[in-house]
Amino acid sequence: MKALREENQRLREELGGRYQIENIIGRSARMQEVFATVLRAAPSRATVLLAGESGVGKDMIARAIHQYSPRRDKPFVKINCTAIPENLMESELFGYEKGAFTGAGTTKPGKFELADTGTVFLDEIGDVAPSIQVKLLRILQEREFERLGSNKTRHIDVRVIAATNVDLRAALEQGTFRQDLYYRLNVLPINIPPLRDRREDIPYLAEFFVKKHAAELDSPVRTLSPGAMEKLAAYHWPGNVRELENVMERSLVLASGSVLEAAEVRLDMSPGRQLLASGEAPFLPPGMTLEEFEHALIREGLRRAAGNKSQAARLLGLTRNALRYRLTQMGVSDPESGG
Ligand SMILES: Nc1ncnc2c1ncn2[C@@H]1O[C@H](COP(=O)(O)OP(=O)(O)OP(=O)(O)O)[C@@H](O)[C@H]1O
Numbered sequence: 537m538k539a540l541r542e543e544n545q546r547l548r549e550e551l552g553g554r555y556q557i558e559n560i561i562g563r564s565a566r567m568q569e570v571f572a573t574v575l576r577a578a579p580s581r582a583t584v585l586l587a588g589e590s591g592v593g594k595d596m597i598a599r600a601i602h603q604y605s606p607r608r609d610k611p612f613v614k615i616n617c618t619a620i621p622e623n624l625m626e627s628e629l630f631g632y633e634k635g636a637f638t639g640a641g642t643t644k645p646g647k648f649e650l651a652d653t654g655t656v657f658l659d660e661i662g663d664v665a666p667s668i669q670v671k672l673l674r675i676l677q678e679r680e681f682e683r684l685g686s687n688k689t690r691h692i693d694v695r696v697i698a699a700t701n702v703d704l705r706a707a708l709e710q711g712t713f714r715q716d717l718y719y720r721l722n723v724l725p726i727n728i729p730p731l732r733d734r735r736e737d738i739p740y741l742a743e744f745f746v747k748k749h750a751a752e753l754d755s756p757v758r759t760l761s762p763g764a765m766e767k768l769a770a771y772h773w774p775g776n777v778r779e780l781e782n783v784m785e786r787s788l789v790l791a792s793g794s795v796l797e798a799a800e801v802r803l804d805m806s807p808g809r810q811l812l813a814s815g816e817a818p819f820l821p822p823g824m825t826l827e828e829f830e831h832a833l834i835r836e837g838l839r840r841a842a843g844n845k846s847q848a849a850r851l852l853g854l855t856r857n858a859l860r861y862r863l864t865q866m867g868v869s870d871p872e873s874g875g
């Protein structure tokens with residue numbers, strides 16, 4: 537532990553007050569710590585597990601690790617685990633031989649094979665179905681797999697980076713995520729804090745986004761007024777850096793002068809967000825139990841997602857498996873396990 541701390545200290549000195557790696561801005565001590573870990577993790581093949589809310593920069597950090605690694609000229613293959621239906625996942629990941637199933641007219645290598653000698657980025661790992669979790673465990677342990685419809689074992693050299701915006705430990709407790717896989721993934725954990733916990737970054741990010749977008753949006757804005765900065769610094773940023781970037785883009789389009797004023801900063805203040813922004817602690821509606829409220833939230837999530845369980849799970853901050861588990865507890869039957 538002490539050695540690790542000294543190593544991080546050394547890397548921080550090496551960072552030498554650099555507040556940016558690649559295009560990632562981070563002035564806060566917590567982001568400096570993240571940068572130091574990125575530099576420490578990059579040279580090896582060690583598996584990295586990125587955790588953090590939506591929009592904190594997990595994608596960017598994953599790419600930076602690849603860019604700073606000896607694999608930078610090799611493939612970087614991103615796999616979005618929620619985007620692929622469970623029944624197609626195995627063939628996507630591991631490929632298939634001609635005739636392996638109806639419609640398999642040709643032989644096709646999977647994503648892992650395409651990433652050989654490079655990096656695989658498993659995004660939203662918390663949503664991977666149990667049947668696939670076993671196969672991932674094998675890849676991580678043995679670096680081997682078979683294509684669908686083939687019994688030839690293939691060996692590959694890949695670096696794995698996984699990301700999640702849900703708490704995997706909760707999924708572990710509910711038994712929807714394998715413990716052995718979790719430990720294989722969690723070799724080098726990097727937790728990226730939400731923007732509201734590193735407000736020092738806000739002014740630097742805001743100026744960065746002005747530079748990044750003013751020209752392309754044909755905006756006269758060159759900088760922000762102190763009032764505009766205060767308004768940004770006081771907001772709670774539920775959508776994190778992605779939301780800040782969107783707010784800056786929207787504000788740049790509508791502003792008329794070279795200095796962005798507070799009144800021209802367009803925050804997203806929909807009713808639900810106002811409640812959170814008001815600083816008032818949220819609580820149960822009168823007469824409702826926590827369980828009833830949870831069920832109501834889950835039903836509302838499903839309604840907003842038009843019944844699509846993956847999307848509803850995202851809205852609710854759950855993995856698809858955790859949502860399925862709760863629906864079973866609620867006595868809502870689950871005829872199709874995809875969705
Ligand atoms: N530190 C940063 N500096 C500059 N831009 C950033 C930073 N963090 C995030 N961004 C911007 O915010 C956007 C969202 O970041 P990213 O896609 O990496 O988030 P994420 O954590 O992967 O979110 P999700 O969980 O929704 O996939 C990026 O495309 C980038 O433009």
Ligand SMILES: [Mg+2]
Nearest residue numbers: 594595659699
């Ligand atoms: Mg992402």
